[in-house]
Amino acid sequence: MKQPHGFITEQQRWQAVEQRDALADGTFVFAVKTTGIFCRPSCRARRPLRENTAFYDTPKAAQNAGFRACKRCQPDKLAPELQRVARIEEACRIIEASDSPLTLDELAGQVAMSSFHFHRLFKRVTGLTPNGWQKAHRARRLREALAGGKEVTQAIFDAGFQSGSAFYHQADETLGMTASQYRQGGARAHVQFVVGSCLLGEFLVAESERGICAILLGENAEALIDELESEFPRSQLTPGNEAFASRVAQVVSFVESPTAEFTLPLDIRGTAFQQQVWQALRAIPPGVTVSYSELAERIGKPAAVRAVAGACAANTLAVAIPCHRVIRSDGGLSGYRWGVERKRQLLENETRRQGE
Ligand SMILES: [Zn+2]
Structure with missing residues (x-):
């Protein structure tokens, strides 16, 4: 597996230079003592000898050391x-x-x-x-x-x-x-909700005039209602009516077995950035996982890994927006708003069904 920041040691950097690895571009530059010129790792120019090569973290550092930017690969430009x-x-x-x-x-x-x-x-x-x-x-x-x-x-x-x-x-x-x-x-004027138990523990499903606005998972109903109140402090919260209860049944069967498309309308609100992350999450099929940095790359913001993790944590729609399918680059489960154990269980269920 490719490490996103694997160009730290001199050996890793030399290898990247030898392979003209474009992925290393922007992470460091190499300077050639015999010519006084510095390049990005992918430069097409002939490779120098190892002993004539020096590495710098930034083009600026190479310039400060007296080297000039290569005209061919323009390492001082983006x-x-x-x-x-x-x-x-x-x-x-x-x-x-x-x-x-x-x-x-x-x-x-x-x-x-x-x-x-x-x-x-x-x-x-x-x-x-x-x-x-x-x-x-x-x-x-x-x-x-x-x-x-x-x-x-x-x-x-x-x-x-x-x-x-x-x-x-x-x-x-x-x-x-x-x-x-x-x-x-009123962030949402009126929100009705239902609590109950499912295979993953206790759940709470809430709906606004627009659609399902929260799917929360936890250990006990009271804590879930507290969570709902802090998510929607200005909404009028009421227990769900009968018609809603039947939609909740649909939500719960989806949460327990998220194979098909989620067909109920979702009331998704967040910043433009959060919406982008959540849409990208919804594109990840069951049984597949991605890392936070992969997700950041998918939305075209490879540097925004931390903000992407924040948007995952701000998700209020468990499983419908499958933030449980995001794991650490090393395969570790990392955090989950509704508990790492639950995340493990969700992923195991999905992998098992893939195998059936
Ligand atoms: Zn060059």
């Missing part, structure tokens, strides 16, 4: 892939700074890319289309403004939405309730 990613990041900043929605052509033009390539790369880096990202960003701004106590119409305007009734509809969609309701502090 790698080509990162340069492209940097342009997408720039586009995200442009969206954030803009008071009104931007078209695809406008955005692509601002970062000097064709609309076609921009759209494709944007999707690959952020997991969302430029339009989807703009929507998520506006929704976040709106949530922040409303939480800060702004007047509804002003908050809508400040968030970069166009005025008019079309907007109210859209805001309702992104907030999961009317803007006025949100401002009054």
Whole structure:
């Protein structure tokens, strides 16, 4: 298995240089004492002798030691892939700074890319289309403004939405309730819930007007209700009615045996980043595991491993958003919001069913 940060010792680094390992690019540079030039590990230039080679953690350190950057591999510049990613990041900043929605052509033009390539790369880096990202960003701004106590119409305007009734509809969609309701502090106005036992212990399933908003697992019902209250402090929580109880049965059978697609509507809310992580999680099939760094790579943010772990921990929809399928790079189970033992059990069940 490939270690993400396995270019630490001189021996590992020399091996990477010998193999022109592009994965090592950006983790260190090597300098050649006889030519006074430094390169990235993947440089196509001829390999120096081992005894003429020195390693530096950063291009800056090599420069400080008196070496010049190779013209061929340009180790003092971002790698080509990162340069492209940097342009997408720039586009995200442009969206954030803009008071009104931007078209695809406008955005692509601002970062000097064709609309076609921009759209494709944007999707690959952020997991969302430029339009989807703009929507998520506006929704976040709106949530922040409303939480800060702004007047509804002003908050809508400040968030970069166009005025008019079309907007109210859209805001309702992104907030999961009317803007006025949100401002009054109801993250979800009304949440009904059911507690019970299943193969994994006690469970709590909760539903808002929009869909299933929490699936919690634990040892006792009281603790689960406490957890629900702290997740939705502003919602009115009530015991579920009969119709809901039948949907809960569906949820529980899914939790116990997550083979098929989860078909009930989910009420998923979080930051644009969390949503991205959760969507990536939902794409992991039963019986398959990934590491936190793999997941970070899948959403195009390989450096955001810790933030990805945070988004996994913030998940309130056990199994429906399968954060239990994320494990440490060394195969260790690491943490699980609802207990490592439960995580082990979930993974074992899934592996066993794969074998059947
Ligand atoms: Zn070079």
